[in-house]
Amino acid sequence: MKLQWKRLLLILAALALVAAACGSDSDDTSTGSGDDTEADGSDDDTEADGSDDDTEADGSDDDTEADGSDDDTDATEGDEGDEGDEGGSTEAPAEALISLDEECEAWGGLTAPEGYTVNLVTDIGKVDDGTFNQFAYEGLQGAIECFGIENSSFIETVSEADYGSNIATSLEADPNVIVTVGFLLTTDTEAAAVENPDVNFIGIDQFLLEYPTNMVGVLFNEHEGGFIAGALAASLSESGVVGVIGGREDVPPVVKFVNGFKAGALYVDPDVRPLSIYNESFGDPAKGASDANQFIGEGADVIFGAGGPTGSGGVKAAAEAGAWGIGVDQDEYYTTFEGGSAPGSDKLASSAVKRVDLAVFRNIATAIEDSFAGGVFVLTAENLGITYAPFHDAAIPADVAAKVEEVRAGLADGSIDTGICGIDGLLLGEGSACD
Numbered sequence: 001m002k003l004q005w006k007r008l009l010l011i012l013a014a015l016a017l018v019a020a021a022c023g024s025d026s027d028d029t030s031t032g033s034g035d036d037t038e039a040d041g042s043d044d045d046t047e048a049d050g051s052d053d054d055t056e057a058d059g060s061d062d063d064t065e066a067d068g069s070d071d072d073t074d075a076t077e078g079d080e081g082d083e084g085d086e087g088g089s090t091e092a093p094a095e096a097l098i099s100l101d102e103e104c105e106a107w108g109g110l111t112a113p114e115g116y117t118v119n120l121v122t123d124i125g126k127v128d129d130g131t132f133n134q135f136a137y138e139g140l141q142g143a144i145e146c147f148g149i150e151n152s153s154f155i156e157t158v159s160e161a162d163y164g165s166n167i168a169t170s171l172e173a174d175p176n177v178i179v180t181v182g183f184l185l186t187t188d189t190e191a192a193a194v195e196n197p198d199v200n201f202i203g204i205d206q207f208l209l210e211y212p213t214n215m216v217g218v219l220f221n222e223h224e225g226g227f228i229a230g231a232l233a234a235s236l237s238e239s240g241v242v243g244v245i246g247g248r249e250d251v252p253p254v255v256k257f258v259n260g261f262k263a264g265a266l267y268v269d270p271d272v273r274p275l276s277i278y279n280e281s282f283g284d285p286a287k288g289a290s291d292a293n294q295f296i297g298e299g300a301d302v303i304f305g306a307g308g309p310t311g312s313g314g315v316k317a318a319a320e321a322g323a324w325g326i327g328v329d330q331d332e333y334y335t336t337f338e339g340g341s342a343p344g345s346d347k348l349a350s351s352a353v354k355r356v357d358l359a360v361f362r363n364i365a366t367a368i369e370d371s372f373a374g375g376v377f378v379l380t381a382e383n384l385g386i387t388y389a390p391f392h393d394a395a396i397p398a399d400v401a402a403k404v405e406e407v408r409a410g411l412a413d414g415s416i417d418t419g420i421c422g423i424d425g426l427l428l429g430e431g432s433a434c435d
Helices: 006-018 100-106 132-147 161-173 183-196 220-237 251-268 285-297 308-320 356-369 398-413
Strands: 117-124 151-157 177-182 200-204 216-221 243-245 274-277 302-306 326-330 348-354 375-379 387-390
Touching: 100 132, 100 356, 117 132, 117 161, 117 183, 132 151, 132 177, 132 220, 132 243, 132 356, 161 177, 161 183, 177 183, 177 356, 183 200, 183 216, 200 251, 200 356, 216 356, 220 243, 220 251, 220 326, 220 348, 220 356, 220 387, 220 398, 243 251, 243 308, 251 274, 251 302, 251 308, 251 398, 274 285, 285 302, 285 308, 302 308, 356 375, 387 398
Parallel strands: 117 151, 117 177, 177 200, 200 216, 216 375, 243 274, 243 302, 302 326, 326 348
Antiparallel strands: 348 387
16 A cells, blocks of 8 residues: 555645534544543653663664564554454454555655654653553654654653653753653643744644644544444444443543444444443553443443553453453554453454554654644544554454444545544534534
């Protein structure tokens, strides 16, 4: 697949500046904000200045490379295994997936100038947290390899109080680009961008009514990902009860995932009963497991986790109990289920993939190319930023696989509308920001 992404970036940026913020799903510049995968609590900040606690982004032993090495957790590397034991399929459609290697080829040998520096500041959590922060880090790793970036490091955030100081520490390295991950870093990222006009800032899940010219806010149609997960859940369910475990209700992407899941499930089966719960912490797998067990006790046989490690804890508990699980953000087969070696791997149906890695990669590329422009950059089903992971070890029936792909394709071409506001995740016509 050889896509002209540079042209697409410019088109999206232009559309974002003129599109109404209340666009429906058919408007792939609809906006949202928030971080659905913050993880609570790491032990130490990882400083960008090369101290002993640094985990450098340019290739330590624990790095998860974006180039398809053994430890690769890139959700875009499609599994081409044999069909499932019960007439199912382990493949997701090639047209729904693009690898970072393919993305690199599309940039035609673009190379970073000598001494080019790109740093990353995570939200609360680590770059190997298995979901949001890790996917941003993998996009950085892919850009380092593709463009020959010489200098890069990252800081792992411990507390919300550290956001501003971590960005300030990262700035001490005189970077060309800083990536900040998560809705909660929006204010500090904007302030740093205003004070440092020569540095380009990429803010993941960061929405502003007006951006500095050196700041891009990367947004996603998470409601489309939730819709795909809901369609899969309802198609697999035998009990007619499915559940979604969300993170914080005050984070719009979480609401978009949760309501998208409900809408997708009801789209496939109007009689299905979707259960849902929000959590105060993104970093409590034990609470997620408890939620999953509660849902299973109420008859649910498919569980979607949309709350970082909290949600992943629920997905893992469900799969270990024999129910179906659906992951989020990236392909949790490689993270939560350790590449198929963890118990319950055969019950992970798929993951609703939010291509944070592509967002980071593409915007670093525009910065190197000197075409970086402030504003909104939206990833959707249409531009391959929202999709689903391969089925891997799960014996997904062929008719279910076909239905899920039908839904994804319908979201991509605009023939299916989730009915959800792309800003706050609430249902259209029920008091959403889009009404």
